Amino acid sequence: MTAFARRARASAGRLHPELSLVSYTLLGHLEDSGGRRATDLAAHYALDKSTVSRQVSALERAGLIERRRDPADHRVHVLHLTDAGRAILAQVTESRRAAFRERLAGWPEDDLERFAEYLARYNAWGRSGGGGGAPGEG
Numbered sequence: 001m002t003a004f005a006r007r008a009r010a011s012a013g014r015l016h017p018e019l020s021l022v023s024y025t026l027l028g029h030l031e032d033s034g035g036r037r038a039t040d041l042a043a044h045y046a047l048d049k050s051t052v053s054r055q056v057s058a059l060e061r062a063g064l065i066e067r068r069r070d071p072a073d074h075r076v077h078v079l080h081l082t083d084a085g086r087a088i089l090a091q092v093t094e095s096r097r098a099a100f101r102e103r104l105a106g107w108p109e110d111d112l113e114r115f116a117e118y119l120a121r122y123n124a125w126g127r128s129g130g131g132g133g134a135p136g137e138g
Contacts, residue, residue: 019064019092022047022055027064027081027089035068035080064088 019027026041036044042052056079059065064085067077081089104112 023059024092026055027085030079030081031089035078037078
């Protein structure tokens with residue numbers, strides 16, 4: 001898992017020098033959600049508000065996100081992707097998918113199916129009360 005995380009961090013940085021794995025993750029979340037407050041991002045990822053603030057500032061400076069007033073509460077700003085942010089996110093996502101396809105190209109179909117099942121199980125852990133982990137976990 002550590003090697004997997006290191007590769008993900010390195011590939012994000014190669015594609016865009018200002019796009020760390022955390023930044024990439026935040027951009028993806030903003031795209032999926034249609035926009036979020038910085039405090040919501042911090043809560044969702046269990047990150048310190050100052051960490052999210054630094055990431056948000058860097059993404060704003062890079063022109064990848066923008067703040068907009070919340071129509072329901074004008075005191076609140078919601079973070080949204082810019083067109084440049086969407087383009088970078090799409091580029092990095094496609095590059096990561098190509099790398100995965102290349103690494104998995106020689107795998108037998110049965111192995112790919114098991115791998116996909118294991119990833120789904122791993123990603124689902126904690127969503128349903130912590131079940132689905134390996135024996136002894138949780």
